[in-house]
Amino acid sequence: MSEPTARTARTKTKPRPRDRQATRRAILFAAKEVLAESGFQEFGVNTVARRAGCDKQLIYRYYGGLEGLVDAIGGELGFWVRDSLRPIAALGPPSSYAELMERLALGFLEALREDPLVQRIVAWEIAAPSPEVQRLATSRSRGLVGWIAEMRGDLAPPEGLDAPAVNAVLVAAIQLLVVAAASTGQFAGLRLKTEKDWERVRAALRILIAAAYA
Amino acid sequence: MSEPTARTARTKTKPRPRDRQATRRAILFAAKEVLAESGFQEFGVNTVARRAGCDKQLIYRYYGGLEGLVDAIGGELGFWVRDSLRPIAALGPPSSYAELMERLALGFLEALREDPLVQRIVAWEIAAPSPEVQRLATSRSRGLVGWIAEMRGDLAPPEGLDAPAVNAVLVAAIQLLVVAAASTGQFAGLRLKTEKDWERVRAALRILIAAAYA
């Protein structure tokens, strides 16, 4: 066989420019895209490499595999809570613990609604408690709790009220409602599509918060 | 080759007794087991067939594939809400809407905590909104909403309060807390392991409900 050997045909696809940092970034970007658009079910070396337009081998070389890639995403997300709630801080100091919690809850709701990537990660944490994903969860949790503590200042919840428990309930509700809205558009018979629908949710949250922390 | 043909070796494994109904039941039972124990990630024809101790072909024959199997599970779960909240009804008529909602919320919490299968299905609905799973969600939603309406009788929520929205928030919180507890044992910095942890959650729910419906 004097026809072109396998190696001769090697030049079918243009190789990427040889820029290690750019390739690393491309992979990370593709990973976040895949996760945000298709969820963790599609998340794998093959899919990410295809999306990034490079060979999957590079994922192993530059991130040591999927786990390292997830960690890299987690690293970028470490400050998500802080960044997304920054506008809340700009409103000036709240006058009461109730007002603080209302701002935080509604701000968290909006921030989560606008970020499909974090939505997917939340869903991932719920559905597939693998160790690497757990780290994402705990780091985000810590960020949230720490942020609340920081904003709180010297404001104190009413005497005898278990604020961490109440806040966990509120955060849980917000997370599930947003994720359910993204995937099914409704929850427990409540439509979650139009802005009017969300106004009902916000009103309910306001009532609950005001009542609990009154 | 006069050695045993492939077909001669066919009798390695004992075939199941030829009982169509029993086999159908075994498959459905195995499917629920797999789902409850390992979650939807492991849920597939191969796994279920292995668990049921039969050939996967039978899943296609008797249920028309995975979708039909999921539908069968959904059919059995149609009355889950009603069944699991039956003890609540036995307590006698509530004296107020607030008391009704408190009973329902706490009853729903306990029922969900005790049923890993439904927990997995909830997680499934959240993470992988495929059409067949959606049907499970909506049927359960309808069951819940209908049950509330039925129990409510002539009790009415306070004037001007958006009860469906408030209830959706509460149900969402309960669902996510239970699922998070099952998978990670904590949520938003709140431990969810011991009965004492859960008592904090129940107390928080009681406060929120009482305050909102006062």
Add this chain to the structure above:
DNA sequence: ACTACATATCACCAATCGGTGACATACAGC
């Protein structure tokens, strides 16, 4: 006893997965 059918199992398929070793090629240092 013989046939027809329902039941169950097996054997294989193409596709996809995560993972790895071999090869190609651009570029930097000598």
Add this chain to the structure above:
DNA sequence: GCTGTATGTCACCGATTGGTGATATGTAGT
């Protein structure tokens, strides 16, 4: 110009997946 190394691509591996056609076998009806 030659060589070594970093970067990128390809080709393959074994395992697993959902899916199907062919085959064996128990059982009921004649």
